[in-house]
Amino acid sequence: MDSKTEQPTLDKDLIEKAATALLKYVSKQQEEKSNDILADKVHFVWLIVSTHRFLDITKDKPVSIPLKHPLYDASTEICLITKDPQKTFKELVASKNLKRIRKVIGISKLRKKYQPYEAKRQLCNSYDLFMADDRVIPLLPKLLGKCFFQRKKQPIPVCLKNEKHFEREIFKACNSTYMHFSPGTCLAIKIGRTDMTSSQLLENIVTAVPCIVNKIPRKWKNIQSLNIKTQFSTSLPIFNADPFTQIFK
Known part of the structure; x- marks a missing residue:
């Protein structure tokens, strides 16, 4: 000591x-x-x-806790939950060629399409990692339900306020626990x-x-x-x- x-x-x-x-x-x-x-x-x-x-x-x-060796690599399939309109973020993902982000879901679509428990469960099982715009994080416990939290797949918050820093924030999240x-x-x-x-x-x-x-x-x-x-x-x-x-x- x-x-x-x-x-x-x-x-x-x-x-x-x-x-x-x-x-x-x-x-x-x-x-x-x-x-x-x-x-x-x-x-x-x-x-x-x-x-x-x-x-x-x-x-x-x-x-957020930084790591020397990331938990996630290029093969990790990510689902990104965003503020509306989701089209803006889909275009950002495409323009940055972020292939690890396999799906972008706006908060309105999440609320409308994934109400049933089975839909939530299937979404939870479909991706390795979930990220979410930090501005919608407080809404997610109710919208995602227990299955995400029981499987410890709660979405990681990322700051998406500034489009210029979009790629940097995604990279930072992948390199942290x-x-x-x-x-x-x-x-x-x-x-x-x-x-x-x-x-x-x-x-x-x-x-x-x-x-x-x-x-x-x-x-x-x-x-x-x-x-x-x-x-x-x-x-x-x-x-x-x-x-x-x-x-x-």
Whole structure:
């Protein structure tokens, strides 16, 4: 612990060992269950942040966290939800040749065409990633329904006020992860993918953790533990607060 900054030093060796063990586990599961959901599929690696104190925070817009190695690549299929008229944004996507954006939906079309639950479910399953103009983000929980939030595919907010910065904002969103606040003592944040190396996972964690902790009330004083996991694995610890250290009391 650095007494001046009151910030713990992350153990990089421990993090890389945990990442290596996690990737080996996933690889073994894929070999053993060749016909299962785990087989030949890339999964997200999650950073689980546990806090000492209850976080009584709810935000419509998630917090952007930069990553060293992006979670999304050129093969990612994106659906962009925009303000009306959607034609303006469709033309922007075409003019910038943003092939990753496979569909543009205006807020009026979303409200009209995707009312039934089955329509929402099919939309959720049709794309890898959803982005939305940050001006319509507050409207989306009601319009999209539970399926998006249960599958943790909430749209990522992008600032589309200035057309000149359109491409930059899309690129920035693809190179970040997002922290969604909700009341409780646990936060789950996508930190990598199972097709990354342990070194890449390490670099993402070391890059992201200071930004994540800085957004949490009381910062490091409120961090009880950090773990990594996939959807189908157990959690592996990469940091635990010293219960005898004064700053955590």
